[in-house]
Amino acid sequence: MDYQYTQQPHLAVCLPEIVSHILSFLVPAHCQEEPKKKSCVDLYPCLLVNRLWHDSASRIVWRKAYFEDTKEDLATFLKFASVIYDVPIPMLSPSTSSSSTSAAQLAIGQYSDMLALVNYPSRSSSLSSVSTIDTPTEYAADENISKITTDDLLAEMDVRAQKHMDTTARLSTYRNALRVLSIRKMKEKTINEPLSRIGQNATKLEHLDIYICDHFSNEALNPFLVHSNLTFLSLAGCHHISDSAILKVAEYCVGLEHLDLRACGLVSDVSLSAVAMQCPRLRHLNVGRIRDRDKVSIKSIALIAQYTQAAVLGLAGCDIDDACMQVLAKYRTTGLERVSVNSCFKISNETVYAYIKYCPNLSVFEMKECHNVNDWEAVAELVQRKVLLTLCDQQNKACADWARLRGRTLDVKAPLK
Known part of the structure; x- marks a missing residue:
């Protein structure tokens, strides 16, 4: 028998309600106290399939x-x-840090990548929307700054802005x-x-x-x-x-x-x-x-x-x-x-x-x-x-x-x- 494969998935696995219902069966209906935290292990691979499956699995896991x-x-x-507050761990619990200054360093580190960006024109008057998204490390190096064109910079900022929106949606x-x-x-x-x-x-x-x-x-x-x-x-x-x-x-x-x-x-x-x-x-x-x-x-x-x-x-x-x-x-x-x-x-x-x-x-x-x-x-x-x-x-x-x-x-x- 010949099988035909298509790139288009079946409609059933494209509807959030159906996907969520299917995934819910991966969690035991009645679990004992001890294995509570392990009850969602079968869902973890579903987080990596695509955005729809990630969101559906996340709603169950979380x-x-x-x-x-x-x-x-x-x-x-x-x-x-x-994760839920979207800040680094040391800012939540300074006592877990090995250094009294590590929280401040981590907080400042979030924005250090902006130093190279502020020298270039932007499409927006505010850079806050991209301030928490990782920037390629070469942008922070002085010797590479001169190689970046305005178009390159704006394209990078678009990518980072999209990542930020994705992160915000997931959060x-x-x-x-x-x-x-x-x-x-x-x-x-x-x-x-x-x-x-x-x-x-x-x-x-x-x-x-x-x-x-x-x-x-x-x-x-x-x-x-x-x-x-x-x-x-x-x-x-x-x-x-x-x-x-x-x-x-x-x-x-x-x-x-x-x-x-x-x-x-x-x-x-x-x-x-x-x-x-x-x-x-x-x-x-x-x-x-x-x-x-x-x-x-x-x-x-x-x-x-x-x-x-x-x-x-x-x-x-x-x-x-x-x-x-x-x-x-x-x-x-x-x-x-x-x-x-x-x-x-x-x-x-x-x-x-x-x-x-x-x-x-x-x-x-x-x-x-x-x-x-x-x-x-x-x-x-x-x-x-x-x-x-x-x-x-x-x-x-x-x-x-x-x-x-x-x-x-x-x-x-x-x-x-």
């Missing part, structure tokens, strides 16, 4: 970015930030593609500058997860908020985050659905009340803590119950009492699915009664160290409803003793972590 607490990831993170593709950014356990003090720069340019970001980054600050968070696209925000363990930042979250992120502020001890009822009033789509809120328990109370949680769609609430270690939990149960009723009140010492049997009465869809109830809960008949009712319970050893023993004395067996199951 959609999700994950960085963890390793030296390799830190270096990759700084490269990532330098726009990268920035607009980013939807998920996860930074976990990075302890470097210099993390705020690159993160702030990423925030300025990640205009379509929807999911931001900054986990136990000790030096992450309000100022570094703010640039991510002003684009008003975040629906998922997790700042667990970022103890420098305070009310002033969360007030801005309430102001800008009206579509927020998930907010995790575990161990953010500077966050209080003040900003949580604002979130309740301005983020009506909120479904998941976790403000669990082991310190500063008095800063989160019924003042804000009652508003969360009334004005949001809260289905999952983490209140461990907060200043929560039966009155607060009853308000939550009555307002959220069938919408409430998971609640944690571990180490909320004011909680008693009244809370359990309220959740039995008003919350038929409750699937998880964590009440570890709530020693005022001692009506094991009520707890047995939750177990019978297949509610997963978290109890401490003392509670488990008391519950088992109660059941044994009555000739019953309670199969108390804890939720998976």
Whole structure:
């Protein structure tokens, strides 16, 4: 059989929507945590086929970015930030440079190739559009300057201007593609500058997860908020985050659905009340803590119950009492699915009664160290409803003793972590 080959590719591989759909199958639909960063390796060759395939593959590769607490990831993170902000790495993180002057030298180096160009006429009054594009090294040599004609120079500038436009277009593709950014356990003090720069340019970001980054600050968070696209925000363990930042979250992120502020001890009822009033789509809120328990109370949680769609609430270690939990149960009723009140010492049997009465869809109830809960008949009712319970050893023993004395067996199951 004779085969005929043409230079013209099939229409199917010329349409961005179809190419993007085809390439999406090169990424595993469900990947485990460990190989997350390797999930796009099959896409890398597609970046080199042509511009259409490059842009389609880039939108997938750049959609999700994950960085963890390793030296390799830190270096990759700084490269990532330098690309998305379009500046050299030393300008983002001076501490990574071996010389205190290297950042300035690198910045100046970007424009050194202009010295030979300023002596020649230009078609434009501004040279800024070509200042960041590489120039052949021979143009910088004095002995070669006299060999360059005006036409040669203008032709070179046209080439460089086209390269600059191509670079700008690619950069726009990268920035607009980013939807998920996860930074976990990075302890470097210099993390705020690159993160702030990423925030300025990640205009379509929807999911931001900054986990136990000790030096992450309000100022570094703010640039991510002003684009008003975040629906998922997790700042667990970022103890420098305070009310002033969360007030801005309430102001800008009206579509927020998930907010995790575990161990953010500077966050209080003040900003949580604002979130309740301005983020009506909120479904998941976790403000669990082991310190500063008095800063989160019924003042804000009652508003969360009334004005949001809260289905999952983490209140461990907060200043929560039966009155607060009853308000939550009555307002959220069938919408409430998971609640944690571990180490909320004011909680008693009244809370359990309220959740039995008003919350038929409750699937998880964590009440570890709530020693005022001692009506094991009520707890047995939750177990019978297949509610997963978290109890401490003392509670488990008391519950088992109660059941044994009555000739019953309670199969108390804890939720998976």
